[in-house]
Amino acid sequence: MDPRTLLSTDHECQVKHIAGGCYYHFGVTDALMTELNSACDLNELIDTLTLHVNIDGLPLSRSSAVHLWPILGRIKELGNSNVFLIGLYSGTSKPSSVHEYLKEFVDELKVVIQEGLHFNGKHYKIAAPEAFICDAPERAFLKCVMGHSGYNGCECCIQTGVYVSGRMTYPDLTAELRTDSQFEEMVDEDHHTGVSPLKDLGVGLVTSFVLDYMHLVCLGAVRKLLYLWIKGPMKCRVSASVLSLVSQQMASLRLNIPKTFSRKPRSLFEVAMWKATEFRLFLLYTGPIVLRKNVPHNLYKHFMLLSVARRILLSPDLCLEFCEYANQLLQVFVENSAKIYGPEFIVYNVHGLIHLAQDARKCGPLDQISIRKLK
Ligand SMILES: [Zn+2]
Structure with missing residues (x-):
């Protein structure tokens, strides 16, 4: 009837109920191993793998309010790296808590960064993600900062926006640039809405969030x-x-x-x-x-x-x-x-x-x- 019958594949999936929806964690380690297994152009000189991460919401269908919020990754060092799924959240709205949403991802990645990965008799170091590639609302959500229409919404420089004709504008082109250490110390209090769970990964919360x-x-x-x-x-x-x-x-x-x-x-x-x-x-x-x-x-x-x-x-x-x-x-x-x-x-x-x-x-x-x- 179906390959699943032959392989006795589980019909049920143990999802966790978090942040107002359901979440399943596929895992960083499993995804990296699968990716390395299928890599045909793995350069022997490569001993460190760097992740690029993408998080974005997408509707499941036009006739329902259910959205999926996948955590996706790819390996920078593999030119043709597939995009792989690390975790998947499903709900009728955005996860109500970024801390709950990212908990398993952050917890596992911390261990992977610390211990590295063994594959085919070789030990690979796993670097902290180099880039989080998301649109502006997702960046604000993950970093716990003001949105792009807020007075202190620019993620790269410290300036107070000016409201012109019903729009928030950022006219200063020479404002002081934000730095990772200033961000960590929350120097610009008006920019932050909380403490990002990604802080635990040791990534630069300014420099690792690239503008798309x-x-x-x-x-x-x-x-x-x-x-x-x-x-x-x-x-x-x-x-x-x-x-x-x-x-x-x-x-x-x-x-x-x-x-x-x-x-x-x-x-x-x-x-x-x-x-x-x-x-x-x-x-x-x-x-x-x-x-x-x-x-x-x-x-x-x-x-x-x-x-x-x-x-x-x-x-x-x-x-x-x-x-x-x-x-x-x-x-x-x-x-x-x-x-x-x-x-x-x-x-x-x-x-x-x-x-x-x-x-x-x-x-x-x-x-x-x-x-x-x-x-
Ligand atoms: Zn700016």
Whole structure:
């Protein structure tokens, strides 16, 4: 009837009832062993394994309120590492306690970091996770800090946000940067909402929480720019005739987009339906062509600051050598954003761009630490 009949697989799973839902812990050790077993490109020189961790909620179906909150991992040193499941929470809302939700994960990982792992006669050290790759609400949840719309919401620098036109903005581009030790000592009291359970792992709660460029750039700054051009205040808008011309040129590129891109370019007037990958295609490839000579020169130059900076930070060849240059481009982009589009444009996602280069400096090309890599 089924392989489960033959193998007498358990039909029941011992879940724990925690934080308002159910949780099952698959285990870090088991996941790492399975991953090492299936690794065909395991370099003999590797003796330390580093985890990248992703936590995010996803609906189980459209017709129910039940959500899953998996704890996912991958091994940085294995180029083609699979994404594996460490723990799985299910409930009708977010776990009510981050301490209960992460308890088994933290407890087990502490032991694994301390003792390492034996595989095929070799001892591997397990480093504390290098990067937690999550979107902004999850980062705030895991770190126990203010959300991205709070006055002290920037995770990388110490500044009090300013409320402009109903939006929280972070206008200061030179504010003092947060450090792991300051975070641990809770120097900026207004930033914290509690003590994170991840503190026990010895990870840097500032430097290990990378900003996800998919949300920050693709679904953040680029989408915001296009919305302003299409339906923003009059001072930000691009004329309908120019938008039509740009859309036509994008449609004409459809035949020339290689199959490696999952989606073809489409009209700017359909931007509400664009996926993150379409914003990426626009920012890096089609935008620089179709906007040139069409949109006003100052808008084009401003757009290109972001495009070139992203190109550098995503490229394994350029990322480290030109990281500081990309950082300068992003600083100028954000500075000029306020001049062109007004101070209300410098919301969390746009302000966060000035902190992106430091993640690339630590972890390498941003594609390696993107949520896209973990989906
Ligand atoms: Zn900041």
